[in-house]
Amino acid sequence: MNAPERNDGLITVLDVGSSRVRVLVAEVADGALRYRGHGSTAAKGMRKGLVAELAPAARSIIQAADMAEQNANAILAHCVIGVGGPHVRGVNSRGGISLGTRMREITREDVRAAVDRARAVSLPAERELIHLLPQQFILDEQPGIHDPVGMIGNRLEVNLHLSTCSASAAQSLVTCANKAGLEVADTVFEGVGAAEATVSADERELGACLIDVGAGSSEVVVFFEGAVAHTAVIPIGGDHFTNDIAVGLHVCVEEAEFLKQHYGNCVVTAISSSAEVEISGTPGHGPRTIPQRQIAEILEPRGRELFHLLRDNLRSGGVLEALGAGCILTGGGARLAGLLDSAESLLHVPARLGYPAALSRMPEELIQPEYATAIGMLLYTHRTRVLKAAEDHSLRAKLRAIFAGSL
């Protein structure tokens, strides 16, 4: 194998979850992403999407990054980090500009000015802006415009969705990435990443809710008419289900996780009343046989709580009735048997499991819900960079034309 090279044509993403740290590396070949390598380790020092203890968190990131470097045979210098957890918030905002007394053609600069006006909501000093997502433009009171450049009008307004996070939480992640030798180039909300890999263009248009059920929390992104209409974080993830089993059956967390994955179900009636499971228990609560339904009886209320909270959140965000294409569950926690049924019965829309789109040359074992966030962060970063490059190119071409015309 050749010596690893520093390669600036690579995109590296760092998904620091509550249960695992995942580093994924891709190269851009012929305009498309191609898998180069990955690394994954158990996450230490993380709680609810926050770095709770710096040294162990940094160590697990260093380990995962080292694995990815070896696997990709490259020296990784930059990365895009994912931000998630209950400290992330979403808000909609509207603003615009007047183009003067006479109608004229809208330019890219007008669009920028309108967006700047709409984003000028005052953020508390503690908040950091992660995304600024245009929903629609409104030109002279005509709504539903996606790209107003070249249209004629008088007043241009824009509806934006702003996603913000705790500045100190983001800074702690940056510090950990730096300790692993990675400079942070960008930040992506984990929900936006997971959606990029799992939600189709049709679903975005019709209205859909993406839920990334992680270990510590569930990130939510709602699409409507092709744009992000709402984002939220529900403070329940797969580990809450595991802990309920550990407490309810007096078993250790490791056994609770095993029981959840192999015998768990979120719907009590899906389990035969005669099925039994052997559990080893803890000292004082020795090995015994329990009805398998007992596990489902513990899990079902937690599933209902998750979707109750989600339903209330969607209702207060005004998007509960906007889910024409239903909901898409992804993240490791979405693998829990019966969770889709629980989602369907509480949200009253169809639910499906979100498997991420595969990158070329990517090992098959990565095409799993728990990799949706990392894969989607790669896709999102690539897509936005291509868009930005095209915009810069057209601006340069325009400047060249103006310059040539003035000679």
Ligand SMILES: Nc1ncnc2c1ncn2[C@@H]1O[C@H](COP(=O)(O)OP(=O)(O)OP(=O)(O)O)[C@@H](O)[C@H]1O
């Ligand atoms: N087969 C399975 N059945 C049920 N739950 C599962 C299964 N496999 C994984 N999980 C759960 O998925 C969760 C981990 O998911 P994931 O790896 O997406 O989380 P994370 O990204 O580390 O955390 P977060 O996104 O909350 O920060 C754990 O709670 C785990 O118990």
Ligand SMILES: [Mg+2]
């Ligand atoms: Mg996650």
